Amino acid sequence: MPLIWCSISGHGYGHAAQVLPVLNELARRVPRLSAILRTTVPASFFEGRLHLDWELRPAEQDIGCVQHGPLKIDAAATWSEHGRFHRSWDAKLDAEVRAIRAARPHLVLSDISYLATAAGAQAGVPTVALGSLSWDLVLAKFADRNSEEHQTLIDRIRRAYAAADVLLRAMPGLPMDAFRRIVDIGPIAQASEPKPAALRQAVGASSEERLVLVGFGGVPLSSLPFQRLEAMAGYRFIFDGSVPASVSRIHAAAPLPFRFNILLASTDLVVSKPGYSTVVEAVTHRKPLVYVRRYNFPDEGPLVDFLHRYGRGAELPMDDFSAGRWEKALDAACAAPEPPAPAPQPMGAADAAEILTQYL
Known part of the structure:
Protein backbone atom coordinates (compact mmCIF):
# COMPACT_ATOMS: atom_id res chain seq x y z
CA MET A 1 0.00 0.00 0.00
CA ILE A 188 -2.44 26.04 -3.55
CA ALA A 189 -5.92 26.60 -2.12
CA GLN A 190 -8.44 24.36 -0.38
CA ALA A 191 -11.60 23.57 -2.30
CA SER A 192 -14.39 25.49 -0.57
CA GLU A 193 -18.09 25.77 -1.31
CA PRO A 194 -19.36 29.24 -0.29
CA LYS A 195 -22.45 29.27 1.92
CA PRO A 196 -23.22 32.98 2.35
CA ALA A 197 -26.96 32.66 2.96
CA ALA A 198 -26.56 29.97 5.63
CA LEU A 199 -23.79 31.94 7.34
CA ARG A 200 -25.80 35.17 7.38
CA GLN A 201 -28.73 33.35 8.87
CA ALA A 202 -26.50 31.76 11.53
CA VAL A 203 -25.21 35.13 12.78
CA GLY A 204 -28.34 37.19 12.13
CA ALA A 205 -26.72 39.51 9.59
CA SER A 206 -29.03 41.81 7.66
CA SER A 207 -28.72 42.28 3.91
CA GLU A 208 -27.36 45.81 4.51
CA GLU A 209 -24.49 44.66 6.72
CA ARG A 210 -21.09 43.66 5.40
CA LEU A 211 -19.96 40.41 6.99
CA VAL A 212 -16.28 40.46 7.98
CA LEU A 213 -14.14 37.46 8.91
CA VAL A 214 -11.33 38.31 11.36
CA GLY A 215 -8.83 35.43 11.47
CA PHE A 216 -5.08 35.41 11.98
CA GLY A 217 -4.21 31.72 11.60
CA GLY A 218 -2.86 29.12 13.97
CA VAL A 219 -1.04 31.56 16.26
CA PRO A 220 -4.11 32.97 18.04
CA LEU A 221 -5.00 36.62 18.47
CA SER A 222 -5.95 37.08 22.12
CA SER A 223 -8.14 40.16 21.85
CA LEU A 224 -9.72 42.80 19.63
CA PRO A 225 -10.96 46.36 20.21
CA PHE A 226 -14.41 44.84 20.68
CA GLN A 227 -16.31 47.95 21.74
CA ARG A 228 -15.04 49.97 18.78
CA LEU A 229 -16.04 47.18 16.39
CA GLU A 230 -19.42 46.80 18.07
CA ALA A 231 -20.12 50.47 17.36
CA MET A 232 -19.06 50.24 13.70
CA ALA A 233 -22.28 50.72 11.73
CA GLY A 234 -22.83 48.63 8.62
CA TYR A 235 -20.50 45.81 9.60
CA ARG A 236 -20.90 42.51 11.44
CA PHE A 237 -17.83 40.49 12.45
CA ILE A 238 -16.90 36.82 12.84
CA PHE A 239 -13.80 36.40 15.01
CA ASP A 240 -11.62 33.30 15.11
CA GLY A 241 -11.20 33.60 18.86
CA SER A 242 -13.07 34.30 22.11
CA VAL A 243 -15.77 36.98 22.13
CA PRO A 244 -17.10 38.76 25.27
CA ALA A 245 -20.76 38.36 26.13
CA SER A 246 -21.22 42.15 26.08
CA VAL A 247 -21.19 42.38 22.25
CA SER A 248 -23.96 41.39 19.86
CA ARG A 249 -22.52 42.05 16.39
CA ILE A 250 -19.26 40.15 16.88
CA HIS A 251 -19.55 36.37 16.74
CA ALA A 252 -17.07 33.66 17.68
CA ALA A 253 -16.21 31.38 14.77
CA ALA A 254 -15.83 28.20 16.83
CA PRO A 255 -19.54 27.56 17.58
CA LEU A 256 -20.55 28.10 13.95
CA PRO A 257 -21.01 24.94 11.81
CA PHE A 258 -18.49 26.11 9.19
CA ARG A 259 -14.76 25.52 8.83
CA PHE A 260 -12.47 28.51 8.43
CA ASN A 261 -12.10 28.10 4.66
CA ILE A 262 -15.89 28.05 4.27
CA LEU A 263 -16.16 31.17 6.41
CA LEU A 264 -13.61 32.92 4.21
CA ALA A 265 -15.45 31.96 1.05
CA SER A 266 -18.81 33.05 2.49
CA THR A 267 -18.11 36.45 4.08
CA ASP A 268 -17.90 39.81 2.29
CA LEU A 269 -14.32 40.58 3.27
CA VAL A 270 -11.48 39.36 5.48
CA VAL A 271 -9.17 40.98 8.06
CA SER A 272 -5.92 39.10 8.64
CA LYS A 273 -2.17 39.17 8.33
CA PRO A 274 -0.89 38.41 4.80
CA GLY A 275 -0.32 34.66 5.23
CA TYR A 276 -0.09 32.27 2.31
CA SER A 277 -3.39 30.41 2.54
CA THR A 278 -5.40 33.50 3.48
CA VAL A 279 -4.09 35.54 0.56
CA VAL A 280 -4.40 32.80 -2.04
CA GLU A 281 -7.91 31.83 -0.95
CA ALA A 282 -9.05 35.46 -0.75
CA VAL A 283 -7.86 35.94 -4.33
CA THR A 284 -9.41 32.64 -5.44
CA HIS A 285 -12.80 33.55 -3.93
CA ARG A 286 -12.57 37.23 -4.97
CA LYS A 287 -12.81 38.44 -1.39
CA PRO A 288 -11.32 41.82 -0.44
CA LEU A 289 -8.57 41.39 2.17
CA VAL A 290 -7.65 43.99 4.78
CA TYR A 291 -4.19 43.05 5.99
CA VAL A 292 -2.01 43.97 8.97
CA ARG A 293 1.66 43.66 8.07
CA ARG A 294 4.55 42.66 10.31
CA TYR A 295 7.26 43.93 7.93
CA ASN A 296 9.82 41.40 9.14
CA PHE A 297 8.54 38.16 7.62
CA PRO A 298 10.09 37.50 4.20
CA ASP A 299 7.05 36.24 2.29
CA GLU A 300 4.84 39.22 3.15
CA GLY A 301 6.11 41.28 0.22
CA PRO A 302 5.41 38.67 -2.49
CA LEU A 303 2.02 37.86 -0.95
CA VAL A 304 0.94 41.50 -0.82
CA ASP A 305 2.11 41.96 -4.43
CA PHE A 306 0.12 38.86 -5.44
CA LEU A 307 -2.97 40.22 -3.68
CA HIS A 308 -2.84 43.62 -5.37
CA ARG A 309 -2.07 42.15 -8.78
CA TYR A 310 -4.81 39.51 -8.79
CA GLY A 311 -7.22 40.52 -6.04
CA ARG A 312 -8.40 43.44 -3.93
CA GLY A 313 -6.91 44.60 -0.68
CA ALA A 314 -6.02 47.45 1.64
CA GLU A 315 -3.46 47.76 4.41
CA LEU A 316 -4.60 48.41 7.97
CA PRO A 317 -1.69 49.95 9.92
CA MET A 318 -0.82 48.21 13.17
CA ASP A 319 -1.72 51.21 15.34
CA ASP A 320 -5.10 51.59 13.65
CA PHE A 321 -5.74 47.87 14.02
CA SER A 322 -5.04 47.94 17.75
CA ALA A 323 -7.09 51.10 18.30
CA GLY A 324 -10.09 49.86 16.32
CA ARG A 325 -9.78 52.47 13.58
CA TRP A 326 -10.76 50.01 10.86
CA GLU A 327 -13.38 51.88 8.84
CA LYS A 328 -11.07 53.55 6.34
CA ALA A 329 -9.29 50.30 5.40
CA LEU A 330 -12.51 48.27 5.27
CA ASP A 331 -14.17 50.83 3.00
CA ALA A 332 -11.05 51.07 0.81
CA ALA A 333 -10.86 47.29 0.33
CA CYS A 334 -14.53 47.09 -0.63
CA ALA A 335 -14.20 50.02 -3.04
CA ALA A 336 -11.01 48.74 -4.68
CA PRO A 337 -11.42 48.16 -8.44
CA GLU A 338 -11.33 44.71 -9.94
CA PRO A 339 -7.72 43.66 -10.67
CA PRO A 340 -6.43 44.17 -14.20
CA ALA A 341 -4.97 40.66 -14.48
CA PRO A 342 -7.06 37.47 -14.16
CA ALA A 343 -6.11 35.45 -11.11
CA PRO A 344 -4.09 32.29 -11.79
CA GLN A 345 -6.12 29.15 -11.21
CA PRO A 346 -5.25 27.43 -7.91
CA MET A 347 -3.75 24.41 -9.64
Whole structure:
Protein backbone atom coordinates (compact mmCIF):
# COMPACT_ATOMS: atom_id res chain seq x y z
CA MET A 1 0.00 0.00 0.00
CA PRO A 2 1.50 3.39 -0.98
CA LEU A 3 2.69 5.34 2.07
CA ILE A 4 3.83 8.96 2.48
CA TRP A 5 5.85 10.17 5.43
CA CYS A 6 4.58 13.76 5.60
CA SER A 7 6.52 16.18 7.77
CA ILE A 8 4.69 19.43 8.51
CA SER A 9 6.14 22.50 10.20
CA GLY A 10 4.18 23.25 13.36
CA HIS A 11 4.59 27.04 13.20
CA GLY A 12 0.90 27.96 13.13
CA TYR A 13 -1.42 26.09 10.79
CA GLY A 14 -0.29 27.58 7.49
CA HIS A 15 1.96 24.70 6.46
CA ALA A 16 -0.69 22.13 7.32
CA ALA A 17 -3.27 24.12 5.34
CA GLN A 18 -0.89 24.19 2.39
CA VAL A 19 -0.16 20.47 2.33
CA LEU A 20 -3.76 19.29 2.90
CA PRO A 21 -5.01 19.97 -0.67
CA VAL A 22 -1.95 18.20 -2.06
CA LEU A 23 -2.55 15.06 0.01
CA ASN A 24 -6.24 15.08 -0.89
CA GLU A 25 -5.46 15.41 -4.58
CA LEU A 26 -2.96 12.57 -4.31
CA ALA A 27 -5.60 10.41 -2.62
CA ARG A 28 -7.88 10.91 -5.63
CA ARG A 29 -5.14 9.68 -7.93
CA VAL A 30 -3.45 6.92 -5.93
CA PRO A 31 -5.66 4.08 -4.66
CA ARG A 32 -5.24 3.02 -1.02
CA LEU A 33 -2.82 5.84 -0.28
CA SER A 34 -2.03 6.43 3.39
CA ALA A 35 0.07 8.98 5.24
CA ILE A 36 2.05 9.26 8.44
CA LEU A 37 1.81 12.86 9.64
CA ARG A 38 4.97 13.91 11.47
CA THR A 39 4.14 17.22 13.14
CA THR A 40 3.08 19.05 16.29
CA VAL A 41 -0.12 20.30 14.59
CA PRO A 42 -3.00 18.69 16.54
CA ALA A 43 -5.06 15.86 15.08
CA SER A 44 -8.19 18.02 15.28
CA PHE A 45 -6.88 20.14 12.42
CA PHE A 46 -6.84 17.17 10.05
CA GLU A 47 -10.05 15.47 11.16
CA GLY A 48 -12.74 15.82 8.52
CA ARG A 49 -10.35 17.60 6.16
CA LEU A 50 -7.87 14.91 5.15
CA HIS A 51 -9.47 12.39 2.82
CA LEU A 52 -7.14 9.41 3.09
CA ASP A 53 -6.02 7.02 5.80
CA TRP A 54 -3.62 8.85 8.09
CA GLU A 55 -1.84 8.42 11.38
CA LEU A 56 -0.47 11.26 13.49
CA ARG A 57 2.96 10.65 15.02
CA PRO A 58 3.66 13.87 16.95
CA ALA A 59 7.23 15.11 16.89
CA GLU A 60 8.90 18.50 16.79
CA GLN A 61 10.09 19.04 13.23
CA ASP A 62 11.45 22.58 13.43
CA ILE A 63 11.03 25.81 15.37
CA GLY A 64 9.87 28.46 12.94
CA CYS A 65 9.50 31.60 15.03
CA VAL A 66 8.55 32.34 18.61
CA GLN A 67 5.66 34.79 18.55
CA HIS A 68 3.61 36.83 20.99
CA GLY A 69 0.36 36.56 19.11
CA PRO A 70 0.23 36.49 15.31
CA LEU A 71 1.75 39.93 14.74
CA LYS A 72 4.85 40.10 16.95
CA ILE A 73 7.93 37.89 16.50
CA ASP A 74 10.32 37.61 19.44
CA ALA A 75 13.71 37.47 17.71
CA ALA A 76 15.74 36.74 20.86
CA ALA A 77 13.44 33.91 21.93
CA THR A 78 13.43 32.56 18.36
CA TRP A 79 17.21 32.26 18.33
CA SER A 80 17.18 30.75 21.82
CA GLU A 81 14.72 28.05 20.73
CA HIS A 82 16.70 27.31 17.59
CA GLY A 83 19.80 26.95 19.74
CA ARG A 84 17.99 24.43 21.93
CA PHE A 85 16.73 22.50 18.92
CA HIS A 86 20.14 22.32 17.28
CA ARG A 87 22.12 21.39 20.38
CA SER A 88 20.72 17.87 19.98
CA TRP A 89 20.65 17.95 16.17
CA ASP A 90 22.61 14.74 15.63
CA ALA A 91 20.37 12.80 18.01
CA LYS A 92 17.22 14.25 16.44
CA LEU A 93 18.44 13.43 12.95
CA ASP A 94 19.39 9.87 13.93
CA ALA A 95 16.00 9.29 15.58
CA GLU A 96 14.15 10.62 12.53
CA VAL A 97 16.18 8.46 10.15
CA ARG A 98 15.44 5.35 12.21
CA ALA A 99 11.73 6.23 12.40
CA ILE A 100 11.51 6.72 8.63
CA ARG A 101 13.32 3.47 7.90
CA ALA A 102 11.04 1.58 10.30
CA ALA A 103 7.93 2.98 8.57
CA ARG A 104 9.29 2.16 5.09
CA PRO A 105 7.45 4.93 3.22
CA HIS A 106 7.64 5.32 -0.54
CA LEU A 107 8.17 9.08 -0.20
CA VAL A 108 9.12 11.72 2.35
CA LEU A 109 7.19 14.96 1.78
CA SER A 110 8.21 17.99 3.82
CA ASP A 111 6.40 21.34 4.20
CA ILE A 112 8.91 22.67 5.06
CA SER A 113 10.96 21.00 7.77
CA TYR A 114 14.68 20.77 7.14
CA LEU A 115 14.96 17.92 9.66
CA ALA A 116 12.75 15.87 7.35
CA THR A 117 14.69 16.67 4.18
CA ALA A 118 17.97 15.69 5.85
CA ALA A 119 16.51 12.55 7.44
CA GLY A 120 14.64 11.41 4.34
CA ALA A 121 17.76 11.65 2.21
CA GLN A 122 19.90 9.88 4.82
CA ALA A 123 17.27 7.13 5.13
CA GLY A 124 17.54 6.51 1.39
CA VAL A 125 13.93 7.48 0.64
CA PRO A 126 12.93 9.88 -2.19
CA THR A 127 12.50 13.24 -0.48
CA VAL A 128 10.47 16.16 -1.81
CA ALA A 129 10.02 19.57 -0.22
CA LEU A 130 6.85 21.59 -0.73
CA GLY A 131 6.26 25.19 0.20
CA SER A 132 6.44 28.90 -0.49
CA LEU A 133 9.10 29.89 2.07
CA SER A 134 12.06 28.29 3.84
CA TRP A 135 13.30 28.77 7.37
CA ASP A 136 16.80 29.88 6.40
CA LEU A 137 15.28 32.92 4.68
CA VAL A 138 13.01 33.63 7.65
CA LEU A 139 15.91 33.49 10.12
CA ALA A 140 18.12 35.65 7.90
CA LYS A 141 15.74 38.55 8.65
CA PHE A 142 16.65 38.33 12.35
CA ALA A 143 20.29 37.27 12.14
CA ASP A 144 23.08 39.27 13.72
CA ARG A 145 25.71 39.64 11.01
CA ASN A 146 28.42 39.50 13.66
CA SER A 147 27.11 36.28 15.19
CA GLU A 148 28.98 33.19 14.04
CA GLU A 149 26.38 31.06 15.83
CA HIS A 150 23.55 32.53 13.77
CA GLN A 151 25.34 31.99 10.48
CA THR A 152 26.41 28.45 11.41
CA LEU A 153 22.83 27.54 12.22
CA ILE A 154 21.50 29.02 8.95
CA ASP A 155 24.19 27.15 7.00
CA ARG A 156 23.14 23.87 8.64
CA ILE A 157 19.52 24.50 7.63
CA ARG A 158 20.58 25.22 4.05
CA ARG A 159 22.63 22.02 3.87
CA ALA A 160 19.65 20.04 5.16
CA TYR A 161 17.39 21.57 2.51
CA ALA A 162 19.97 20.81 -0.18
CA ALA A 163 19.59 17.10 0.61
CA ALA A 164 16.06 17.08 -0.86
CA ASP A 165 15.61 15.72 -4.37
CA VAL A 166 13.45 18.65 -5.40
CA LEU A 167 11.45 21.58 -4.06
CA LEU A 168 7.92 22.11 -5.35
CA ARG A 169 7.65 25.89 -4.97
CA ALA A 170 4.07 27.09 -4.66
CA MET A 171 3.19 30.41 -6.28
CA PRO A 172 3.85 33.01 -4.95
CA GLY A 173 7.07 31.68 -3.45
CA LEU A 174 10.42 33.01 -2.25
CA PRO A 175 13.71 32.30 -4.12
CA MET A 176 14.71 29.47 -1.71
CA ASP A 177 18.08 28.97 -3.34
CA ALA A 178 19.19 26.45 -0.71
CA PHE A 179 17.50 23.72 -2.76
CA ARG A 180 19.44 22.08 -5.56
CA ARG A 181 16.42 21.72 -7.86
CA ILE A 182 13.19 23.72 -7.93
CA VAL A 183 9.98 23.05 -9.85
CA ASP A 184 7.43 25.85 -9.77
CA ILE A 185 3.78 24.94 -9.27
CA GLY A 186 0.60 27.02 -9.18
CA PRO A 187 -1.07 28.51 -6.10
CA ILE A 188 -2.44 26.04 -3.55
CA ALA A 189 -5.92 26.60 -2.12
CA GLN A 190 -8.44 24.36 -0.38
CA ALA A 191 -11.60 23.57 -2.30
CA SER A 192 -14.39 25.49 -0.57
CA GLU A 193 -18.09 25.77 -1.31
CA PRO A 194 -19.36 29.24 -0.29
CA LYS A 195 -22.45 29.27 1.92
CA PRO A 196 -23.22 32.98 2.35
CA ALA A 197 -26.96 32.66 2.96
CA ALA A 198 -26.56 29.97 5.63
CA LEU A 199 -23.79 31.94 7.34
CA ARG A 200 -25.80 35.17 7.38
CA GLN A 201 -28.73 33.35 8.87
CA ALA A 202 -26.50 31.76 11.53
CA VAL A 203 -25.21 35.13 12.78
CA GLY A 204 -28.34 37.19 12.13
CA ALA A 205 -26.72 39.51 9.59
CA SER A 206 -29.03 41.81 7.66
CA SER A 207 -28.72 42.28 3.91
CA GLU A 208 -27.36 45.81 4.51
CA GLU A 209 -24.49 44.66 6.72
CA ARG A 210 -21.09 43.66 5.40
CA LEU A 211 -19.96 40.41 6.99
CA VAL A 212 -16.28 40.46 7.98
CA LEU A 213 -14.14 37.46 8.91
CA VAL A 214 -11.33 38.31 11.36
CA GLY A 215 -8.83 35.43 11.47
CA PHE A 216 -5.08 35.41 11.98
CA GLY A 217 -4.21 31.72 11.60
CA GLY A 218 -2.86 29.12 13.97
CA VAL A 219 -1.04 31.56 16.26
CA PRO A 220 -4.11 32.97 18.04
CA LEU A 221 -5.00 36.62 18.47
CA SER A 222 -5.95 37.08 22.12
CA SER A 223 -8.14 40.16 21.85
CA LEU A 224 -9.72 42.80 19.63
CA PRO A 225 -10.96 46.36 20.21
CA PHE A 226 -14.41 44.84 20.68
CA GLN A 227 -16.31 47.95 21.74
CA ARG A 228 -15.04 49.97 18.78
CA LEU A 229 -16.04 47.18 16.39
CA GLU A 230 -19.42 46.80 18.07
CA ALA A 231 -20.12 50.47 17.36
CA MET A 232 -19.06 50.24 13.70
CA ALA A 233 -22.28 50.72 11.73
CA GLY A 234 -22.83 48.63 8.62
CA TYR A 235 -20.50 45.81 9.60
CA ARG A 236 -20.90 42.51 11.44
CA PHE A 237 -17.83 40.49 12.45
CA ILE A 238 -16.90 36.82 12.84
CA PHE A 239 -13.80 36.40 15.01
CA ASP A 240 -11.62 33.30 15.11
CA GLY A 241 -11.20 33.60 18.86
CA SER A 242 -13.07 34.30 22.11
CA VAL A 243 -15.77 36.98 22.13
CA PRO A 244 -17.10 38.76 25.27
CA ALA A 245 -20.76 38.36 26.13
CA SER A 246 -21.22 42.15 26.08
CA VAL A 247 -21.19 42.38 22.25
CA SER A 248 -23.96 41.39 19.86
CA ARG A 249 -22.52 42.05 16.39
CA ILE A 250 -19.26 40.15 16.88
CA HIS A 251 -19.55 36.37 16.74
CA ALA A 252 -17.07 33.66 17.68
CA ALA A 253 -16.21 31.38 14.77
CA ALA A 254 -15.83 28.20 16.83
CA PRO A 255 -19.54 27.56 17.58
CA LEU A 256 -20.55 28.10 13.95
CA PRO A 257 -21.01 24.94 11.81
CA PHE A 258 -18.49 26.11 9.19
CA ARG A 259 -14.76 25.52 8.83
CA PHE A 260 -12.47 28.51 8.43
CA ASN A 261 -12.10 28.10 4.66
CA ILE A 262 -15.89 28.05 4.27
CA LEU A 263 -16.16 31.17 6.41
CA LEU A 264 -13.61 32.92 4.21
CA ALA A 265 -15.45 31.96 1.05
CA SER A 266 -18.81 33.05 2.49
CA THR A 267 -18.11 36.45 4.08
CA ASP A 268 -17.90 39.81 2.29
CA LEU A 269 -14.32 40.58 3.27
CA VAL A 270 -11.48 39.36 5.48
CA VAL A 271 -9.17 40.98 8.06
CA SER A 272 -5.92 39.10 8.64
CA LYS A 273 -2.17 39.17 8.33
CA PRO A 274 -0.89 38.41 4.80
CA GLY A 275 -0.32 34.66 5.23
CA TYR A 276 -0.09 32.27 2.31
CA SER A 277 -3.39 30.41 2.54
CA THR A 278 -5.40 33.50 3.48
CA VAL A 279 -4.09 35.54 0.56
CA VAL A 280 -4.40 32.80 -2.04
CA GLU A 281 -7.91 31.83 -0.95
CA ALA A 282 -9.05 35.46 -0.75
CA VAL A 283 -7.86 35.94 -4.33
CA THR A 284 -9.41 32.64 -5.44
CA HIS A 285 -12.80 33.55 -3.93
CA ARG A 286 -12.57 37.23 -4.97
CA LYS A 287 -12.81 38.44 -1.39
CA PRO A 288 -11.32 41.82 -0.44
CA LEU A 289 -8.57 41.39 2.17
CA VAL A 290 -7.65 43.99 4.78
CA TYR A 291 -4.19 43.05 5.99
CA VAL A 292 -2.01 43.97 8.97
CA ARG A 293 1.66 43.66 8.07
CA ARG A 294 4.55 42.66 10.31
CA TYR A 295 7.26 43.93 7.93
CA ASN A 296 9.82 41.40 9.14
CA PHE A 297 8.54 38.16 7.62
CA PRO A 298 10.09 37.50 4.20
CA ASP A 299 7.05 36.24 2.29
CA GLU A 300 4.84 39.22 3.15
CA GLY A 301 6.11 41.28 0.22
CA PRO A 302 5.41 38.67 -2.49
CA LEU A 303 2.02 37.86 -0.95
CA VAL A 304 0.94 41.50 -0.82
CA ASP A 305 2.11 41.96 -4.43
CA PHE A 306 0.12 38.86 -5.44
CA LEU A 307 -2.97 40.22 -3.68
CA HIS A 308 -2.84 43.62 -5.37
CA ARG A 309 -2.07 42.15 -8.78
CA TYR A 310 -4.81 39.51 -8.79
CA GLY A 311 -7.22 40.52 -6.04
CA ARG A 312 -8.40 43.44 -3.93
CA GLY A 313 -6.91 44.60 -0.68
CA ALA A 314 -6.02 47.45 1.64
CA GLU A 315 -3.46 47.76 4.41
CA LEU A 316 -4.60 48.41 7.97
CA PRO A 317 -1.69 49.95 9.92
CA MET A 318 -0.82 48.21 13.17
CA ASP A 319 -1.72 51.21 15.34
CA ASP A 320 -5.10 51.59 13.65
CA PHE A 321 -5.74 47.87 14.02
CA SER A 322 -5.04 47.94 17.75
CA ALA A 323 -7.09 51.10 18.30
CA GLY A 324 -10.09 49.86 16.32
CA ARG A 325 -9.78 52.47 13.58
CA TRP A 326 -10.76 50.01 10.86
CA GLU A 327 -13.38 51.88 8.84
CA LYS A 328 -11.07 53.55 6.34
CA ALA A 329 -9.29 50.30 5.40
CA LEU A 330 -12.51 48.27 5.27
CA ASP A 331 -14.17 50.83 3.00
CA ALA A 332 -11.05 51.07 0.81
CA ALA A 333 -10.86 47.29 0.33
CA CYS A 334 -14.53 47.09 -0.63
CA ALA A 335 -14.20 50.02 -3.04
CA ALA A 336 -11.01 48.74 -4.68
CA PRO A 337 -11.42 48.16 -8.44
CA GLU A 338 -11.33 44.71 -9.94
CA PRO A 339 -7.72 43.66 -10.67
CA PRO A 340 -6.43 44.17 -14.20
CA ALA A 341 -4.97 40.66 -14.48
CA PRO A 342 -7.06 37.47 -14.16
CA ALA A 343 -6.11 35.45 -11.11
CA PRO A 344 -4.09 32.29 -11.79
CA GLN A 345 -6.12 29.15 -11.21
CA PRO A 346 -5.25 27.43 -7.91
CA MET A 347 -3.75 24.41 -9.64
CA GLY A 348 -0.83 23.93 -7.25
CA ALA A 349 -2.28 20.83 -5.58
CA ALA A 350 -2.88 19.18 -8.95
CA ASP A 351 0.58 20.25 -10.18
CA ALA A 352 2.21 18.76 -7.08
CA ALA A 353 0.16 15.58 -7.21
CA GLU A 354 1.12 14.96 -10.82
CA ILE A 355 4.78 15.04 -9.84
CA LEU A 356 4.40 13.10 -6.59
CA THR A 357 2.46 10.23 -8.15
CA GLN A 358 5.68 9.25 -9.95
CA TYR A 359 7.08 8.19 -6.56
CA LEU A 360 3.98 6.26 -5.53
